[in-house]
Amino acid sequence: MKTLDLTVSPAPHIHCGARITGVAYNFFLALLPTVAFGVYYYGFDAIRVIGASIASAMIAEAVFQYIMKKPITIADGSAAVSGLLLALILPASVPLYLVVVANFVGIIIAKQCFGGLGASPLNPVLVSWAIIRVTNTWAGFLDFDLTLINYDTGFLLQYPLAVLKAEGSAGLAHFSLLDLFLGRQGGGIGASAIIWLLAGGLYLVVRGMIRWEIPCSFLLGVIVVAGIFWLGNSKTYANPMFHILAGNVMIGAFFLSTDNSSAPVNRWGMVVFGFGCGAMTVVLRAWSVYPDGVVFACLLMSLFTPLFDKLRAKQVLPQPVYPITPATISGTVEERSGQ
Amino acid sequence: MGLRSFFGILPPRVSYRGVSAPVEPVPIPEKIRLLWYKRTPSDLAVQIGKRVETGQDLARDGKGPFVSTVTGRVEDIGEFQGVDAREYLAITIITEQRDSFDPSLEAIEDFSETKPETLRAAVNRAGFTALSPIIRDPRVWPRVDALIISAMDLDPQSVANQQSFRDNTSEIGTAVELLARTTEALKCTLAVPDNLAGIATGVSMGAAAVVMVPPVYPYGLPEILAKKYGAGLLLHPHDTGFSGNTIVVGLDHALSMVHSLQGGKPMLEKTVTFSTGENGGFRNFRVRIGTPVSELLKMASVEPAAGGKLILNGTMRGYACFSDKQPVTATTESLHVQSPSEGFSFQDTQCTNCGKCNQVCPVDLEVNLLGRFSEYGIYDKSRTLGAENCIQCGLCAYVCPARRPLVQYITGAKQAIRSGLEEPVGMAEAMECDACGPSCPAIRLFDMGSDTEDSPKEKE
């Protein structure tokens, strides 16, 4: 009899079709308008930073994996997404060596040393940015007002959060909320493209690439805490809508804090995490020396991710077996239910 | 099969099929093979060459029952590796086309007049599997809080129970009566898929309450039915007693019970849904238990493509056969012929912690962590995360973008926990293990506290 050529494999035998690369592709698609925005206003410099950042992130990952004799996984796109996101929160004028160094630090130390995609306790993008920010000699490159002085974008290129820090909410009179929303503000290459980031973020939520809980509670956290500050003292502190529309909040809520491996995965954990990120952002904006607090807020909250993930119902472990007792051996239903 | 919502705002859904496929009888094949788990030839009362009758108990006294489903001559007694990779005792019978029934089976006219013990003994003797693990002695019977007769199918690739519901509405009342009496359940429920609500309204269900169940996998699985519509947990026998409180019986099985008890016959046949391709070709075959899968392929004139799969019991929980000699057993629900293009392969990638598995798990496990702990053999952690509660529905592996074989990892952990292996590998040992150093993804920050307390002291 003819034998059949059969494949044997464990269940399940079908798959919904999702792939890791799908997440990266969707991120790229979602960020496309934002990138276009950056390139439109900052021209070749934006292309330069974005290109260098993506390339160096991928090279960093490949080099590390080659040295460590691990399978090279740059094809999954996660390193490229990290590179792109870093570029979008940097000013267009940033020197390339800085981009490269930051990416190597972020990808190798924050991601690969902890086991690669899915195992990093902190988002590599945030670590890269924070390294630049906290290094005294480099921090100046992140001062948007100084570094963007040479660009002519057709609108007032002023970093609203720096104005807020320096002059209090009184200095914000010339920033209309609509201008902020449309991206007419100084800031990172893509981080100021609020409307496009919102559109891209909603696309990712709808496609199920990121969960809605984190961005929603992030924005809610910003509104609530900024509202408290504002109600307390509206001279010093800006109104909540300004906080949402200025700086890195939009990119943070949808793209930075939702990084899979450093964010919680259970619903209430995500809600608390997102809310904490938003609240911390406003607190840092109000009280720290840094104009924007999104990155540090996300980093701080990521450290608590394993704790937040415990905010869920405990599993009920199987009960012990009950032995056969005389009561269960005989008798009719009526007798037993009467017991 | 997979219904991937275009705007994936909801996790992907796996829906049951609402197709109607008339039941077609399959003739008795020349040879059948009956499987018996964990037995040796010395447990049998027959030898090679002997003639057996339909319904004859082939087991030695006290070992059985192990019922022949055909009349014929025993050709061979040997070992057979089942589709679940377990070793079975197999007995091959060359069939005569006509049945001569074993006279020791008696017909029961009126179920309501018969004592539950007698019914249980009769059901057990006839070879029905739904209750047989629980009935070891017909007089020893646990308290059953809820009985669910399910017209839901176990897998989206099966439409057998649905079809029984469509075809046999007049007998459902009798089936409910028989099972309620046999199990002495305090509460009896009939679970009907939503899409058959139209049929359900006109039917007399006897003493059963009817619940409409959404036709979405995994609602048809007994564990989920027991949790949502029963008293909570499936009844399981153990060496020392029972656990759980709910019995779930498929409608097809229940109706077979009615017919065989009324006619004094054993459990002979099974409705098996045959399907092929992504969407197509649903057919219901009524086959003798023991019929090899190759007969079904012949009946449907389908030949599996090279490198394809023959899947018994559905694409979500089922088993891929390694040969078409695998016989249909009393628990076989469906046979799916899968072409290589429909399948996918698992990958040895690490978890990206996307949380999709947590979102779909019907028993609300933290599958992202559970998968990792189980993969790395940290079984005490797997246990505290509830590995034993996993019902192997396969949804987590169905949605995992990293295509990790999650069900395998978790099943492995479950087996290890059951056999008491969780002691040697614990978190403490894993922290000392240097194999992967700091990159071990099983260990996340803050998760390094003393876990020795968590490890269970007693073994089951």
Ligand code: SF4
């Ligand atoms: S197979 Fe187990 S862990 Fe996976 S989704 Fe189903 S019940 Fe949950």
Ligand code: SF4
């Ligand atoms: S679905 Fe897969 S990759 Fe995502 S968390 Fe679960 S196991 Fe990890």
